[in-house]
Amino acid sequence: MTDHTTRRTFLGLAGSAAVLGAVPIVVVRPAEATPAMLSSAIRNIVGEANVRAGRVKLDIPPLVENGNTVPMTVSVTSPMTADDYVKSIHVFNEKNPQPNIGNFYLGPRAGRAQVSTRIRLADSQKVTAIARLSDDTFWSATADVVVTLAACTEGAI
């Protein structure tokens, strides 16, 4: 704060920031993934198949402070036998610059259809996990995450 800043201008700035609800953290941001990009990323994986809700469990904190490292676990209800298993798990997001997060390829030998990792989220948004089973049906789960410190695009280095 400079010497020229008076108490009045400071309070004025603080007031306008409060009116906005929050001080914006992200100043420059490349175009975020649009719902169209998200659905085309999903179409790339599932093709014309129907994606049904269920069988997939997406464990992710509903409120995270730091979007740079968000723990996430995806598990799928499956017997994981030679003729009924999970082929792959795909994770997508709504508002990062890119809609894809990761693809994980399993097989009947996995024994348990569960994958954990840590992801980045650039904004409060929905995260979707889609599982492809051995009979080529697709199942999904979606979770809402509120992020207070955005990842990827914040600040210069």
Next chain:
Amino acid sequence: MPSALINVPAKARRGDVIEIKTLMSHIMETGYRHTASGAVVPRDIITNFTCRYNGTEIFRADFYPAISANPFITFFTTATESGKFEFEWTGDKGFSETASAAITVE
């Protein structure tokens, strides 16, 4: 220097489902950040991860910039025989690292 942390049980009974944890040190630069002068910091990420169990691929992953720095992956497999797990990470700028872990199955 890149380095991997691997956690595989040293011993298991045949047929047990075991958990494998892996962490590879890597910046995972997204390609969406800028320097103070406005230049884009080029993308530098790990794009592929593979795990083989006695030569057979049991797990594979594709990474995007939305995977956090120092990618940490946990997955499962069924212990079938004694032998070796081999892990491989490849990515941008010719990144390629391997690690391995042994298991005794009784």
